[in-house]
Amino acid sequence: MHIPKKPLAKKQLIEQMRAMKVSDADWKHGRTWSLVYHQSEKHEALLREAYGLYIAENYLNPMAFRSLRRMEAELVSMTAGMLGGDGDTVGTTTSGGTESIILAAKTYRDRARARRPWIRKPEILAPRSAHVAFEKAAQLLGMRLVTAPLDDDFRVDLKAMRRRINRNTVVLVGSAPQFPQGVIDPIEALGQMALEKKLPLHVDSCIGGFLLPWWAKLGRHVPPFDLRVPGVTSISADLHKYGYASKGASVLLYRSMKTMRHQFFVSTDWPGGVYASAGLPGTRPGGAIAAAWAAVMAMGEQGYMDMAKKTAQATDQLMAGIRQIPGLCILGEPAMSLVAIAAAEPEIDIYVVADELERRGWHTDRQQRPANIHVTVTSNHLKVIETYLVDLKAAVLYARAHPEERHEGNAAMYGMMAKVPVRGLVGKSVRKYMETMYSAEGGIPELSKMGQGEDSDALSKLIDRFGPVAMQAMEKAEALGRRLRERLRKRLQP
Ligand SMILES: Cc1ncc(COP(=O)(O)O)c(C=O)c1O
Incomplete structure (x- = not known):
């Protein structure tokens, strides 16, 4: 890419930028559960001005x-x-x-x-x-x-x-x-x-x-x-x-x-x-x-109170809905509007749920230790809570029916990243990902394809070569660690 020889016209530029935006996360319609806090078109126009x-x-x-x-x-x-x-x-x-x-x-x-x-x-x-x-x-x-x-x-x-x-x-x-x-x-x-x-x-x-x-x-x-x-x-x-x-x-x-x-x-x-x-x-x-x-x-106390009321309503609806879905649970007691959704049964892999939500058009954040989906609820989500809950329920059913998918695609990558005990390996893998993203060729590498082919890094090799076996071994090690920690905690308690 070179700086254009001649200046581009404003109309052409803006059109090009609008076209570039099409594949970005859709926050305006509440499909993104982080990153953007949207109040209203009117408020956005004020900020712009x-x-x-x-x-x-x-x-x-x-x-x-x-x-x-x-x-x-x-x-x-x-x-x-x-x-x-x-x-x-x-x-x-x-x-x-x-x-x-x-x-x-x-x-x-x-x-x-x-x-x-x-x-x-x-x-x-x-x-x-x-x-x-x-x-x-x-x-x-x-x-x-x-x-x-x-x-x-x-x-x-x-x-x-x-x-x-x-x-x-x-x-x-x-x-x-x-x-x-x-x-x-x-x-x-x-x-x-x-x-x-x-x-x-x-x-x-x-x-x-x-x-x-x-x-x-x-x-x-x-x-x-x-x-x-x-x-x-x-x-x-x-x-x-x-x-x-x-x-x-x-x-x-x-x-x-x-x-x-x-x-x-x-x-x-x-x-x-x-x-x-x-x-x-x-x-x-x-x-x-x-x-x-x-x-x-422009918000004033009144605007903030109104926003808080809607945010609380959306969070209540979401949490009540999640609690109705068999196989899911909420981690801890959220103090406000941040909710971590985890699997309550070992048959369900929450990262498979996340992948299915992505396929249904929801930009989804995955966390680790323990594995969960993170949502930041805003007043802008009030309009989508019901649809989200329908998709979440369907995604859980999907994950239950497709346990093999925990060893595939993004779910496998996130699962591995969360569970590999050698954190240096994970760090190396992520650094490689960054290097690809910021390389002269640029572009966003697909997470699940990371490291395939010539570029293969240790983490991807692990998935390619040992996929399910490695995952099972790590899950066993994790469960053993949990039991040991529990016994230790009991023994150390006065
Ligand atoms: C509790 C907390 N602290 C700090 C930050 C970092 O903020 P920023 O992304 O604006 O740098 C965040 C972002 O979500 C946060 O939730």
């Missing part, structure tokens, strides 16, 4: 674009008001949940460096279920991520968390809610632990921050999770999820500037000038901040 007003502005320099600085400050202040902040609460907007988490990790690393300079490898202590962005942060920042196992209800095991605190720990983490099963960690108890151990506590409420406050106002049970909880020193909440902003917007709040000051980057010697920034990027799109500000102002 607000973004467009600031399409050229660069928030690299807040002094040059004071209107953006004002919007950022107002976003921080409105979010703080919603999440139990007070007059001391400070914060920044960022490009999304991952940036908020990386910045929080950097802040606590540098805070610890200032107080305990002997720490060689600062540790983030988080529940096993904490978002993978903490692992990314640790990798990027030369830190170590230490994880604590979960209780049977998928909330972090507090005793295990406490046992893992050591002289290198620089921050504790809890999620409200965590993504995999949508449950809220015991934030009050974690806050207590943080105070006792004189450690900061970050609450990752990236996905729940803009829904839980309204959920509670609907009269639903929401345990304390925000800055009202003693011991919580920071919290992240994404505008581009249930805040219904356009992509590229999250808020990171701190209880006080005492902590936040460690987030700032300042360089005084660069020939390009003295340089300071609050976040990861240099150049920052003004549009994302402007659209986020417009989103919150």
